[in-house]
């Protein structure tokens with residue numbers, strides 16, 4: 001099992017800050033990277049991916065990958081004509097294991113894509129590849145109101161695992 005080589009955590013007071021975290025990550029993620037989002041239903045995994053997709057500049061609306069295993073968002077051309085990585089957005093509830101990702105017949109290969117997997121709690125430990133793990137937790141009790149059951153701060157913990165993330169200063173990225 002690979003080691004955690006980079007770590008950071010922060011509070012996300014609202015959905016906009018969760019999107020902003022996704023957008024900040026667009027600045028360091030590159031083709032071939034794997035991001036594992038862990039958190040309960042409604043924790044903000046799709047919301048974070050929306051911020052990432054918007055900042056990467058990919059085609060299509062990032063939405064919950066319900067009823068499909070993975071949705072591909074190809075890169076839109078930038079002003080200078082170049083293209084960034086595609087975004088591959090995966091719902092791991094529908095996936096037996098990460099090895100099945102390679103078997104999906106995607107147009108953009110994973111080498112050309114930033115792959116984001118929305119994972120259920122507790123499964124990511126079994127993975128061995130280089131990856132950025134992001135846990136999103138909703139504090140129990142606290143500021144959860146009956147009128148707005150989805151509202152409230154999330155706590156994000158980021159862990160870079162494997163050689164890819166050695167020397168990456170996640171805390172500095174989030175401080176910007």
Ligand SMILES: Nc1ncnc2c1ncn2[C@@H]1O[C@H](COP(=O)(O)OP(=O)(O)O)[C@@H](O)[C@H]1O
Nearest residue numbers: 013014015018041042043044045046047150152
């Ligand atoms: N701090 C927050 N971070 C993320 N989402 C939040 C936050 N506060 C409220 N929300 C709301 O909670 C919901 C999260 O849903 P979603 O991103 O689909 O979760 P998941 O993909 O983890 O099931 C959205 O409706 C979002 O607007």
Ligand SMILES: [Mg+2]
Nearest residue numbers: 045046064118
């Ligand atoms: Mg989701």
